[in-house]
Amino acid sequence: MEMSQNLGRGQKVYITTYGCQMNEHDTERMYSLLELNKYLAATSPEEADIIIINSCSVREKPVHKVMSEIGTYKSLKETKSQLKIGVGGCVGQMEGKKLLQKARLLDFVFGTDSIDQLPQILDSVVQENKRDAWTRMGHRETYSLETLVRKTKVNAFVTITKGCDNFCSFCVVPFTRGRERSRLMSELISDVRGLVSRGVKEITLLGQNVNSYKCPEGAGGLSELLKRVCTETDVERVRFTTSHPKDFDDALIEVLAKHIDKLGHYVHLPAQSGSSKILEMMNRGYTREAYLEKVHKIKAAIPNVNLSTDIIVGFPGETDEDFEQTLSLLQEVEYENVYGFMYSPRPFTKALKYTEQVPEEIKNQRLQRLLEFQDSLSEKIVHKYDQKIFDVLVEGPSRHNKNVYIARTSHNKVVHFESDTDLVGKTLPMKIVRAQPFVLWGEVVSQ
Numbered sequence: 001m002e003m004s005q006n007l008g009r010g011q012k013v014y015i016t017t018y019g020c021q022m023n024e025h026d027t028e029r030m031y032s033l034l035e036l037n038k039y040l041a042a043t044s045p046e047e048a049d050i051i052i053i054n055s056c057s058v059r060e061k062p063v064h065k066v067m068s069e070i071g072t073y074k075s076l077k078e079t080k081s082q083l084k085i086g087v088g089g090c091v092g093q094m095e096g097k098k099l100l101q102k103a104r105l106l107d108f109v110f111g112t113d114s115i116d117q118l119p120q121i122l123d124s125v126v127q128e129n130k131r132d133a134w135t136r137m138g139h140r141e142t143y144s145l146e147t148l149v150r151k152t153k154v155n156a157f158v159t160i161t162k163g164c165d166n167f168c169s170f171c172v173v174p175f176t177r178g179r180e181r182s183r184l185m186s187e188l189i190s191d192v193r194g195l196v197s198r199g200v201k202e203i204t205l206l207g208q209n210v211n212s213y214k215c216p217e218g219a220g221g222l223s224e225l226l227k228r229v230c231t232e233t234d235v236e237r238v239r240f241t242t243s244h245p246k247d248f249d250d251a252l253i254e255v256l257a258k259h260i261d262k263l264g265h266y267v268h269l270p271a272q273s274g275s276s277k278i279l280e281m282m283n284r285g286y287t288r289e290a291y292l293e294k295v296h297k298i299k300a301a302i303p304n305v306n307l308s309t310d311i312i313v314g315f316p317g318e319t320d321e322d323f324e325q326t327l328s329l330l331q332e333v334e335y336e337n338v339y340g341f342m343y344s345p346r347p348f349t350k351a352l353k354y355t356e357q358v359p360e361e362i363k364n365q366r367l368q369r370l371l372e373f374q375d376s377l378s379e380k381i382v383h384k385y386d387q388k389i390f391d392v393l394v395e396g397p398s399r400h401n402k403n404v405y406i407a408r409t410s411h412n413k414v415v416h417f418e419s420d421t422d423l424v425g426k427t428l429p430m431k432i433v434r435a436q437p438f439v440l441w442g443e444v445v446s447q
């Protein structure tokens, strides 16, 4: 990673982050790039010379959220005339210059493909007093980067693809993150090796649809990448997200079973709905039956696998019967975790034009029912962990109690345990003494 010459000169930057893991990862990258260029991280907006809002447009009223956050800095900007405020992320990408017209307090906007130019953008904004938007998308450029982390932790995210070509009818990502591009497999392997040499034990390979990863030099897809990361690096654990059921193929399931020691007993497989009619309207590319067939194959290959999913309720045209099919899917698959969302119309998407929109009140009721239904299932399922012993990787101390540590099983289950000694980064056997749906409590088993 090349450094610019002393651009930051000790200026302090504060970044607020909305949205998904991809955005959190982007924020970490921004901070890292800025630190390489002599900027410093501020711990609060009051302390900052530059405030960046890393926005998300997946959920409701994204522009409104950005505008209201900018508004909260009004008095700060009045007392500190040199303060610069910028918006990055998906809203920045979509709105571009329009945001500058809407928000007088705003100094700059940059898109999802301009993160690596952030130090130079800030230089133009701070040194040249430029008020502008940087939102060009390089659809055809090679996607190459080095994973940057400021402080090495037990786990690190490594992006393998960016953008998405799937155009699910509810999703704005193809419009905000552009066409899908994959990184070179060789670059990814050396990236992981570099992180491991700095103490990282677990990596999460990240992409909007990791299953469609395809090495631009023809070295293979996700299954080949996982195999190589497991066999050619010393990383202890490998996770990947987000999967798309239509691209979750047999070769991948085979690799998951073969390298279970590193790939673990966890698969997040977003179903979105249990009704084939709704899945078709969502443009998901699979039916309920095809989805279930993959689930059965995964369960057969990975004993005791922990499955989780994402569900959207109240998609246009969703009837009570369609919703009941979603509940029956939950029952049939026996997910341990379900992330439920209410459908909300997004700009540019196909579903925005669907006429049979579901009233907010019904969406609300369905979401409540979905979550309650899943809670009752999770309550029963979690007992399978009780009194069992698992190897856990210790991630760090709990934020609330310094004697309590947080670890994870290979099923991606969070385990809390008490310890007087710092065990961060260690993998150790743990007996589960209390099993609750969202957290297990454990005791270290003496070796």
Ligand code: SF4
Pocket (backbone or CB within 6 Å): 164, 165, 166, 167, 168, 171, 172, 173, 174, 208, 209, 244
């Ligand atoms: S796969 Fe569908 S939901 Fe996921 S990012 Fe692409 S368009 Fe959006």
